[in-house]
Amino acid sequence: MSVVETQKAGLEGQLSGRRLPRWSTPALAGGALIVGLIVQLTGWTVVGLAPGVIAAVVFLLGQAIASLAIEGRRHSKDRIATTLIYATFVVALTPLLWILITVLVKGLSVFDWTFFTSTMRNVSPRQPGGGILHAFLGTLEQVGIATLVSVPIGLLAAIYLVEFGKGRLKFWISFFVDVMTGVPSIVAGLFIYTALILTGVLQQSGFAAALALCILMIPVVIRSSEEMLKIVPNDLREAALALGVPKWKVILRIVVPTAISGLITGAMLAVARVAGETAPLLLTTFLAQDINLNAFNGSQTSLPTFIWDQISRGTSSSVNRAWGAALALILFVLIIYAAARILAARFAPKSR
Amino acid sequence: MSTSTDETAKSAADPAGISGAAIRAGDRSFLGLSRGAGILVLAVMAAIAAFLVWKAIPSLQVDSANFLTEQSWLPDQTPSVFGIAVLAFGTFVTAVIAMLIAVPIGFGIALFIAYYARPKFGKALGFIVDLLAAVPSIIFGLWGLYNFMPAVTSFAEWLTEYLGWIPIFANDKQLWTKSLLMAGLVLAIMVLPTVSAISREVFLQVPRMHIEASLALGATRWEMIKMAVFPFSRPGMISAAMLGLGRALGETIAVALILSAVFEVNTHITEPGGNSFAANIALKWGEAGEVGRSALIASGLVLFLITLAVNMIARWIIARRKEFSGAN
Numbered sequence: 250m251s252v253v254e255t256q257k258a259g260l261e262g263q264l265s266g267r268r269l270p271r272w273s274t275p276a277l278a279g280g281a282l283i284v285g286l287i288v289q290l291t292g293w294t295v296v297g298l299a300p301g302v303i304a305a306v307v308f309l310l311g312q313a314i315a316s317l318a319i320e321g322r323r324h325s326k327d328r329i330a331t332t333l334i335y336a337t338f339v340v341a342l343t344p345l346l347w348i349l350i351t352v353l354v355k356g357l358s359v360f361d362w363t364f365f366t367s368t369m370r371n372v373s374p375r376q377p378g379g380g381i382l383h384a385f386l387g388t389l390e391q392v393g394i395a396t397l398v399s400v401p402i403g404l405l406a407a408i409y410l411v412e413f414g415k416g417r418l419k420f421w422i423s424f425f426v427d428v429m430t431g432v433p434s435i436v437a438g439l440f441i442y443t444a445l446i447l448t449g450v451l452q453q454s455g456f457a458a459a460l461a462l463c464i465l466m467i468p469v470v471i472r473s474s475e476e477m478l479k480i481v482p483n484d485l486r487e488a489a490l491a492l493g494v495p496k497w498k499v500i501l502r503i504v505v506p507t508a509i510s511g512l513i514t515g516a517m518l519a520v521a522r523v524a525g526e527t528a529p530l531l532l533t534t535f536l537a538q539d540i541n542l543n544a545f546n547g548s549q550t551s552l553p554t555f556i557w558d559q560i561s562r563g564t565s566s567s568v569n570r571a572w573g574a575a576l577a578l579i580l581f582v583l584i585i586y587a588a589a590r591i592l593a594a595r596f597a598p599k600s601r
Numbered sequence: 602m603s604t605s606t607d608e609t610a611k612s613a614a615d616p617a618g619i620s621g622a623a624i625r626a627g628d629r630s631f632l633g634l635s636r637g638a639g640i641l642v643l644a645v646m647a648a649i650a651a652f653l654v655w656k657a658i659p660s661l662q663v664d665s666a667n668f669l670t671e672q673s674w675l676p677d678q679t680p681s682v683f684g685i686a687v688l689a690f691g692t693f694v695t696a697v698i699a700m701l702i703a704v705p706i707g708f709g710i711a712l713f714i715a716y717y718a719r720p721k722f723g724k725a726l727g728f729i730v731d732l733l734a735a736v737p738s739i740i741f742g743l744w745g746l747y748n749f750m751p752a753v754t755s756f757a758e759w760l761t762e763y764l765g766w767i768p769i770f771a772n773d774k775q776l777w778t779k780s781l782l783m784a785g786l787v788l789a790i791m792v793l794p795t796v797s798a799i800s801r802e803v804f805l806q807v808p809r810m811h812i813e814a815s816l817a818l819g820a821t822r823w824e825m826i827k828m829a830v831f832p833f834s835r836p837g838m839i840s841a842a843m844l845g846l847g848r849a850l851g852e853t854i855a856v857a858l859i860l861s862a863v864f865e866v867n868t869h870i871t872e873p874g875g876n877s878f879a880a881n882i883a884l885k886w887g888e889a890g891e892v893g894r895s896a897l898i899a900s901g902l903v904l905f906l907i908t909l910a911v912n913m914i915a916r917w918i919i920a921r922r923k924e925f926s927g928a929n
Contacts, residue, residue, distance in 0.1 A: 296763050327821035334717055337709025338726070341797070344790045345733045348744050405638035413632050414639065422639040424916060425646050431844065431912035432905070433851025435879045436649065439901040442894075443652040464645065471642070497631035525737020528853035528883055553739045553854075560743060560858065568747070575740045582735055 267319050277315070281308035308332070349579075356576025359569045365577075369538040369555075374562040381574050383540040384555035387455060388581070390544050391551055392524050394459035395466055400516050402463075403470025404505075410471070411478040412500055429468040437464035438529030446533065453534055455544035458551070461529035466519050473515025477508040510593040517589035521582045527553035552578045653902040660895035668899070674864055674881070676896035677889065683896050685903055690866045691781060691875035692904075695856065696849040698785025698870070699792050703849075704842045706789075707796030712826060714797075715804040727801060734794035742858035745787040750778050750859065757782055757871045772871050779861035779873040787859055788849045796845040803837030804830060836918050843915035847908050853879035878904035 285304030288294055295303065309332055316325040364380045372379035410423055441461040445451040451460075481504050489499045505512070535548035536558050543549075550558070552574055559571035661668060663681045671684020710730060714723040757777040764770045807830050815829040816822075831838075856877050862884065863874035876884075882897045889897055 297759050323821055323824065327823040330823035330826070331717070334709045334713050337706045338713045338718075340706055341710050341730060341733075341793055344749075345729065345736075347748070348736060348740065351744055351748050352740060402638045402641060405635040406642060409632075409635035409639040413635060418636075418639070422642055424913075424920065425642055427916045427919075428909065428912045429642060429646060431847040431851075431908055431915075432649070433853070433879055433908055435851065435853045435882050436653075436901055436905045436908075439882070439898055439905075440645075440649045440652060443656040443898060444648060447656055464649075467642065467645075495627050497627045500631070521735060525735075525739065527737070527739045528879065531883055532886055553737060556739050556743065557854065560746070571743055575743055578737060579740065582737070586735065 355572035359573035377566040388551040391459045395462035399466040407474035435528040438532035455549035457533040462523045469519040477511030514593040521585040657899035677893040692877040695785040699788035699849040702789035703792040710797040711801040742855035781875040792845040799841035803834040840915040840918045856880040
């Protein structure tokens with residue numbers, strides 16, 4: 250028995266070298282915090298670094314040195330890497346929370362009933378009050394038109410890529426769909442301006458803005474629809490084809506209904522993506538201060554361009570309105586996200 | 602009635618009738634429609650290039666300065682004088698700053714989600730980072746202008762005070778806001794989700810066997826990442842960075858709100874000034890005349906070609922990777 254125990258102890262000794270005790274990490278973190286506090290209280294500092302930064306450096310170096318002394322070089326490197334990777338995560342979360350909280354606090358301060366039910370008609374930039382109704386309706390209409398145009402085109406193109414496409418044409422379409430997702434939004438606006446407005450086909454209008462959004466939306470819809478159609482099991486297609494159903498009917502009656510929840514989710518995520526676009530709208534519409542439901546004629550404001558307009562006016566009450574509209578826009582996008590998830594769950598094919 | 606029944610029976614009996622004309626007509630029109638939608642994508646990409654070139658030519662013909670090296674932007678003057686030097690410089694500098702920050706941090710987050718956090722927690726984190734991608738750029742601009750910039754000014758001052766001996770950090774104007782550095786920092790935050798989302802996908806594709814073999818041989822987690830994860834995912838990481846770069850180059854509104862309207866090549870990146878292709882278009886569009894708009898379209902064409910090249914290289918790397926990947 251004693252032999253076994255010594256063997257075991259010996260094995261342990263061989264398999265894992267000396268490690269830092271578990272309490273070393275919290276102890277070092279505590280030590281680093283104390284150093285940070287001292288820096289904060291005494292005002293003494295190294296090359297002007299903030300106390301938090303000094304505390305972080307002390308923790309990183311302290312752990313590295315302790316680990317180097319006890320565990321060796323390899324584990325020391327591992328600990329440095331672990332600390333840095335955890336730090337990147339904190340660094341990434343900070344701006345997200347910062348933005349969301351700022352928009353929420355500043356936006357809520359201007360939220361009231363008139364903000365949602367009135368327009369900027371007869372409201373001068375310096376005056377408080379006014380509302381976003383016209384901008385919200387403009388966003389609904391422009392994004393709605395963009396969706397009506399983009400979703401059928403995107404779905405058909407995805408069907409081509411998954412069900413029919415082969416060879417070079419499929420490769421190039423697939424390749425350029427990916428490249429098209431990277432087209433800068435301002436270029437989409439420039440394209441609609443040069444191709445349709447300068448040539449006299451359209452005026453600067455809500456519809457032109459919607460078409461610019463389509464350029465951004467179509468590749469996103471194609472990509473997400475393609476992923477969804479690929480998931481549909483081949484057995485379903487083959488079973489239907491074996492029963493003599495023509496291919497187009499297989500696609501419309503079997504493949505698309507099976508994938509419908511994913512298709513809807515993908516389309517709605519594409520909607521959420523373009524709902525916040527500003528740059529293409531600035532080139533394709535003029536700003537309005539009142540409701541204009543006619544997308545083909547006259548100027549039409551949307552939520553993003555409303556925010557842009559209010560920021561550029563620069564008075565404190567107009568910037569407040571910009572924050573309110575920013576919160577409304579974020580809520581709008583989040584509601585679409587949530588609705589996409591709920592619809593996806595509801596339309597999901599019933600499985601046993 | 603009876604004849605038509607006869608005919609159907611006949612065509613059913615006829616072997617050629619199994620894939621009869623009626624069925625094929627439906628298929629053919631459906632194929633035509635869907636192929637047409639696919640070809641539309643190619644057509645739109647070609648049309649973007651064609652129309653931008655066509656409408657850029659008038660201004661390029663009247664430009665009395667060198668389009669590539671001129672440092673002022675006065676296209677509506679007679680004679681017309683404009684060039685993209687300032688825009689190219691500003692776009693390049695802000696994108697480099699954004700990349701220097703966002704690429705290592707983006708990879709770090711992706712590694713954290715893939716290999717450090719517990720799977721469920723990691724999934725939630727991935728969702729949160731994607732949420733950052735859903736924040737519209739106008740809101741980044743608003744926040745950047747009124748919250749981020751005031752808070753980070755002290756960092757820019759610190760750079761000048763302690764690193765001012767490096768020429769790019771020197772600050773002669775004693776003003777630290779509305780600079781290329783600020784725009785680059787905000788861009789970094791905006792690009793972060795793109796880089797981390799794509800590299801996360803790549804990291805998750807590393808074969809489980811490689812990871813477990815490496816750990817079984819006694820590698821630490823970092824050694825496992827260095828020796829099993831990075832070699833496998835290097836092409837994916839490069840293209841993730843390049844797709845982020847594409848987004849940084851084309852970002853308009855946030856940059857337009859943060860940069861000041863000073864139109865100059867300024868190598869002191871903490872001083873106000875500078876401009877980018879996209880931001881310049883948004884800022885100058887309203888006041889531009891006919892030649893002015895044509896000049897902005899010309900600058901947009903340059904931006905389009907640059908992002909096109911960056912995106913095509915990135916996608917090409919991914920596509921090549923898919924073909925030769927042993928994991929599939």
